[in-house]
Amino acid sequence: MSSFLRAENLGKVYPLPKGELQVFRGLDFELEAGDIVAVMGMSGVGKTTFLNLLGALDRPSEGTVYLEGEDLFSRDADSLARIRNRKIGFVFQFFHLLPEFxxxxxxSLPLMIGGLERKKALGKGAGILEEVGLADKADCRPAQLSGGEQQRIAVARALVNDPRLLLADEPTGNLDWKTGEHMLDLLLDLHRKRGLSSVVVTHNDKVAGFCRKRYIMERGELKRMD
Ligand SMILES: Nc1ncnc2c1ncn2[C@@H]1O[C@H](COP(=O)(O)OP(=O)(O)O)[C@@H](O)[C@H]1O
Ligand SMILES: [Mg+2]
Structure with missing residues (x-):
């Protein structure tokens, strides 16, 4: 049986002004449907690079990623963007909300980008807003929200299209301890309730603790920790 998400022989090289930077190569990874795994490791080892490749935000220099058995990188840019929009939810360390909205x-933006008319998109968005406990903040702009609230909105945005795959890059990295705890509870709750398959990059031992498997990225390799 093929896994839900599989990376094969993944490599990434960034061009630099003086030569190239090989972040990793020959990296294999599998995520079973419904599973939640943590990826840990020091700053700069390539965790974000890895996550971006898993979610097709960036293309690998070698190797490929299969989502539900399908080779993501055999698609052209437009069709890849559609898959990202429908099947993959991202949560970023720095929230990445648009300040003027x-x-x-x-x-609700991912719904509109996916072609849903504005009124319907906002209607569905309101439901998710309630799910993350922020129904009363609908009309606030990001600058009027706390970090924790902004990240909740970002989680809602990641899930508004009912994706199957959730990729979270240090979702608590910019939150204080207490707010981070609430964010974790929310993520875990949504992972279970929505039957997601999730990869969480984190420095937080508690996050890693609730994941079913833990990996550490070190010197270009991804190793199981237990
Ligand atoms: N777009 C890019 N261009 C060039 N180098 C990059 C780029 N993104 C990341 N890097 C470099 O790749 C390495 C891995 O970065 P990253 O994946 O962000 O690590 P982590 O998320 O583990 O901190 C670092 O040395 C970083 O400087
Ligand atoms: Mg990173």
Whole structure:
């Protein structure tokens, strides 16, 4: 049986002004449907690079990624963008909300990008806003929200299209301890309730603790920790 998400022989090289930077190569990874795994490792080892490749935000220099058995990188840019929009939810360390839009507009954007008319998108978005406990903040702009609230909106945005895959890059990295705890509870709750398959990059031992498998990235390799 093929896994839900599989990376094969993945390599990434960044061109630099003086030569090239090989972040990793020959990297293999599998995520079973419904599983949640943590990826840990020091800053600069390539965790974000890896996550970006898993979610097809960037193309690998070698190797490929299969999502539900399908080779993502055999697709052209437009069709890859559609897959990302429908099947993959991203949560970033720095939230990446658009400052000129309200909370509700921000999280409803993926629906509009996917072709849903604005009114319907905002209607569905309002439902998710409630799910993340921020129904009363619908009309606030990001600057009027706390870090924790902004990240909740970002989680809502990641899930508004009902993706199957959730990729979270240090989702608690910019939150204080207490707010981070709440964010974790929310992520775990949504992972279970929505039957997601999730990869969480984290420095937080508690996050890693609730994941079913832990990996550490070191010197260009991804190793199981247990
Ligand atoms: N777009 C890029 N261009 C060039 N180098 C990059 C780029 N993105 C990341 N890097 C470099 O690749 C390495 C891995 O970065 P990253 O994946 O962000 O690591 P981590 O998320 O583990 O901190 C670092 O040395 C970083 O400087
Ligand atoms: Mg990173």
């Amino acid at each position: 309200t909370a509700l507009e921000n999280l």
